[in-house]
Amino acid sequence: xxxxxxxxxxxxxxxxxxxxxxxxxxxxxxxxxxxxxxxxxxxxxxxxxxxxxxxxxxxxxxxxxxxxxxxxxxxxxxxxxxxxxxxxxxxxxxxxxxxxxxxxxxxxxxxxxxxxxxxxxxxxxxxxxxxxxxxxxxxxxxxxxxxxxxxxxxxxxxxxxxxxxxxxxxxxxxxxxxxxxxxxxxxxxxxxxxxxxxxxxxxxxxxxxxxxxxxxxxxxxxxxxxxxxxxxxxxxxxxxxxxxxxxxxxxxxxxxxxxxxxxxxxxxxxxxxxxxxxxxxxxxxxxxxxxxxxxxxxxxxxxxxxxxxxxxxxxxxxxxxxxxxxxx
Amino acid sequence: xxxxxxxxxxxxxxxxxxxxxxxxxxxxxxxxxxxxxxxxxxxxxxxxxxxxxxxxxxxxxxxxxxxxxxxxxxxxxxxxxxxxxxxxxxxxxxxxxxxxxxxxxxxxxxxxxxxxxxxxxxxxxxxxxxxxxxxxxxxxxxxxxxxxxxxxxxxxxxxxxxxxxxxxxxxxxxxxxxxxxxxxxxxxxxxxxxxxxxxxxxxxxxxxxxxxxxxxxxxxxxxxxxxxxxxxxxxxxxxxxxxxxxxxxxxxxxxxxxxxxxxxxxxxxxxxxxxxxxxxxxxxxxxxxxxxxxxxxxxxxxxxxxxxxxxxxxxxxxxxxxxxxxxxxxxxxxxxxxxxxxxxx
Numbered sequence: 236x237x238x239x240x241x242x243x244x245x246x247x248x249x250x251x252x253x254x255x256x257x258x259x260x261x262x263x264x265x266x267x268x269x270x271x272x273x274x275x276x277x278x279x280x281x282x283x284x285x286x287x288x289x290x291x292x293x294x295x296x297x298x299x300x301x302x303x304x305x306x307x308x309x310x311x312x313x314x315x316x317x318x319x320x321x322x323x324x325x326x327x328x329x330x331x332x333x334x335x336x337x338x339x340x341x342x343x344x345x346x347x348x349x350x351x352x353x354x355x356x357x358x359x360x361x362x363x364x365x366x367x368x369x370x371x372x373x374x375x376x377x378x379x380x381x382x383x384x385x386x387x388x389x390x391x392x393x394x395x396x397x398x399x400x401x402x403x404x405x406x407x408x409x410x411x412x413x414x415x416x417x418x419x420x421x422x423x424x425x426x427x428x429x430x431x432x433x434x435x436x437x438x439x440x441x442x443x444x445x446x447x448x449x450x451x452x453x454x455x456x457x458x459x460x461x462x463x464x465x466x467x468x469x470x471x472x473x474x475x476x477x478x479x480x481x482x483x484x485x486x487x488x489x490x491x492x493x494x495x496x497x498x499x500x501x502x503x504x505x506x507x508x509x510x511x512x513x514x515x516x517x518x519x520x521x522x523x524x525x526x527x528x529x530x531x532x533x534x535x536x537x538x539x540x541x542x543x544x545x546x547x548x549x550x551x552x553x554x555x556x557x558x559x560x561x562x563x
Numbered sequence: 564x565x566x567x568x569x570x571x572x573x574x575x576x577x578x579x580x581x582x583x584x585x586x587x588x589x590x591x592x593x594x595x596x597x598x599x600x601x602x603x604x605x606x607x608x609x610x611x612x613x614x615x616x617x618x619x620x621x622x623x624x625x626x627x628x629x630x631x632x633x634x635x636x637x638x639x640x641x642x643x644x645x646x647x648x649x650x651x652x653x654x655x656x657x658x659x660x661x662x663x664x665x666x667x668x669x670x671x672x673x674x675x676x677x678x679x680x681x682x683x684x685x686x687x688x689x690x691x692x693x694x695x696x697x698x699x700x701x702x703x704x705x706x707x708x709x710x711x712x713x714x715x716x717x718x719x720x721x722x723x724x725x726x727x728x729x730x731x732x733x734x735x736x737x738x739x740x741x742x743x744x745x746x747x748x749x750x751x752x753x754x755x756x757x758x759x760x761x762x763x764x765x766x767x768x769x770x771x772x773x774x775x776x777x778x779x780x781x782x783x784x785x786x787x788x789x790x791x792x793x794x795x796x797x798x799x800x801x802x803x804x805x806x807x808x809x810x811x812x813x814x815x816x817x818x819x820x821x822x823x824x825x826x827x828x829x830x831x832x833x834x835x836x837x838x839x840x841x842x843x844x845x846x847x848x849x850x851x852x853x854x855x856x857x858x859x860x861x862x863x864x865x866x867x868x869x870x871x872x873x874x875x876x877x878x879x880x881x882x883x884x885x886x887x888x889x890x891x892x893x894x895x896x897x898x899x900x901x902x903x904x905x906x907x908x
Contacts, residue, residue: 313687316808358868363877365825367634367687368815372871375812375864382857489806492695505688536707537804541699548692555684 271521274528281531288410290520290527292478295412296322298519299471300490301497302416302423303464305515308498309427310460311440311507312359312366317374318468319491320484321351324381325472327482330390337398345469351377352465353458360457378484390482402477412474416516419467423512436460440507489540496543497522500550581822581837588841592848601851608728610850611843613798616736619839620791621810622817623743624784626835629818631780632760632827633679633686638788639810640697641668645789646796647701647804650712653797657717661793668789669782671697676781680774701804709803712796721798732798739787743832753831756780761828812867817842819870826876842866 275281300318307315315321325344332340355373358364392399404411427433439446439456447453471490476482501518503510522543529539595603621642628635645664653660671693678689712718721732729737747753758766759776767773796802821838823830845866849859872878 314691358872358875361877362872362875362881364871364875365634367636368825368871369868371808371812371815372864372867374808375860375867377864379857379860379864382860383855387856487806492698495691496695499688499691505691506685535703537699537701537703537705539699540702541696544692544694544696544699547688547695551684551688551692552678552682555682559682 267521271524271528275524278528278531281528284408286527286531288405288408290523291413292410293523293526294516294519295410295416296471296475296478297490297493297497297523298416298516299412299419299474300468300494301501301515301519302420302512303467304494304498305501305503305510305512306423306436306460307366307464308503308505309440309507309510310360310436310457311443312457312460313505314366314495314498315355315370315373315461315464316367316491317351317355317370317377318464318494319487319489320374320377320381321348321465321468322472322475322490323482323484323486324351324377325469326476326479326486327381327385327390327484329473329476330392330482331385333396333399334393340399341473344473345466348465348467348469348472349462350465352461352463352468355465356458356461357454359461360454381484385483388483390476392480399477402474412478415470415474419470420512420516423463423467427511432456432459437508440504440509442508489543492540492543493522493526494519496547499547502550502554504554505551578822578831578834581820581834581841584820585837585841588844592844595848595851599852601848601853603851605727607847607851609724609730609733611840611847612729612733612737613722614843614846615740615836615839616732617791617795618810618813619817619836619843620736620739620794621788622814622821622839623740623832623835624787624791625811625814626818626821626823626830626832627743627756627780627787628686628784629823629825630756630760630827630830631777632763633777633781634690634825635675635686635781635784636690636811637671637675637693637697638784638814639808640694640701641671641785641788642792642795642810643701643802643804644668644671644697645792646802647705647710647792648789649793650710650796650802651704653793654713657714657797660797661790664789664793665786668786671789672782672785673778675785676778679781680777698804698806705802705804707804709801712800712802715800717797718800721794732794735794736791737836739790740832740836744836747831752776757828757830759827812863813842816863816867816870819867819874824874825871826874 280286300322304314304318307313325348328347329340329344332343351373355366355369358369359366402411406414427436435446435451435456436459438449439451439453443453446456472486475486479486497518498510498515499505499518500521501510501514501516503514503518525542525546526539529542592607593603595601621638624641625635625638645668648667649657649660649664651660652663675686675689675693678684679686722730724730725734747756755766755771755776758769758771759773763773792802817839818830818835819825819838820841821830821835823835823838842863845862846859849862854862
């Protein structure tokens, strides 16, 4: 079998490399899974219904933002540092609009997320502005507007309003946001694999200039990725507003880093072109489980952030080493 | 090149821009009492120079990595880390605290620079990992709480006004900027750093030790950032952990105002100093007029977006496309743009 992989047959070499990538990926995933499982089963209180529900809720929020982040990454524009602020602002907008009816509150909030994504996407996709800088600037602007509009107050739902309670409900003991997340992932996966937009998104992420030279509307494809990311972040914002029953900029917490870490750890290529929303979901589950284990074992907030950072570090270095070995 | 400006200030044709911007901000600030309520005096100038020693040095640190065509996301964490380490380890000797902070910065910079140079990784994923990990480290060593520094005499010494507009702290910062400027102007290092930022492969071929320059730049960047964090914490007499990316917003805006480009190869320390003073003047103006916190967010975020748009690589291309479309009376469908001659209506 290895005889086929002589240098004379580039296709066979490429196939072998692809196999090697697969083996390396699955190998490291398996080792990691074993470590996590060990940690999980030796931690008191991990395998309780309440805890599993807590993990699922956390996955639902972070996962929703992570799949949006994955789209930005696949488009070759790294990640957005504004997703946490966007989610917080959307939670606030949802709660502020609740008195006008839940349908309006949800629709307007999702539209808000889309517009925020549209503006950032046009800057990044249209004139090639750096996505990191645009999104930290946007985060600052979003926080400013949110502070101004709320006069710095924490928003709460109207007294006696139960119209949003279904968002905190359970179907077959699984929280509603989990169903919404799975629906979103299936939809986005179809969009990425079956639609022209999805294929073009990967091409743009692989090589933006080549895609442009080939006549693809790169501006609109990248903008599309940012708009979708804005929409899914806004949905997470709605869920977070309903879940916390209060909305302020503090909701941001670690959401931004968790979502980025989830997409990176899931194996979405930070340099663009490769990755699926399922991977981002897997990453979100992993990050949620690790956070949960650390929380149950009473590790400090510092350790929790540090562990995520080290995992991101490890994943990006391993991915790079793997690529270098295969390229040499 | 012509000798219009001494080499200390000169870099290609863009040299003057940061200083023109600074002059505009300074005039607007000086005239502030004529169009807004608030007094302007030497105390404000003192504050502006104080800011130069805090976030201004972070802008220098970040700007250096931008000149070599990279971007060090982790500066906002190293800024916190330096302060936290200095306060934690400098209890008996503030000097020791600074040494620990700078040493930590050098180590962090070496690791990140090594990965960028030797593994040829993009600085964004590398410094994202650094950013989150170091943030965790700051929360870990502080136990998520503010830490006080008991030796108040250090704070007093650092902040005591010198000649009414300076302090020991701001003079230290000015000295660092001048040293960096001298290195850029009078040694081969400045030329090589910009060469690496302009075209890495060409520099390599031309014999520039690209890897050493990259690693050295990341080490200087993290060390300067840690050092300014230490200065800040000593002068406040406490260090506090927080997740804000505000230092990143300010430092990036300062560097871009200072003539550094995200595409690399452009920028020089005195320009960054001018950019830092410009933004500090703006902040001081908002403080003088007692602006609401949201105004600060809006102005700084808005300014960053504006300078990013001006710096964007495809701005000109986009503008040309818009103009071309107007010329041909764009009738929809991008194919028409390619096949219709300009002026054909």
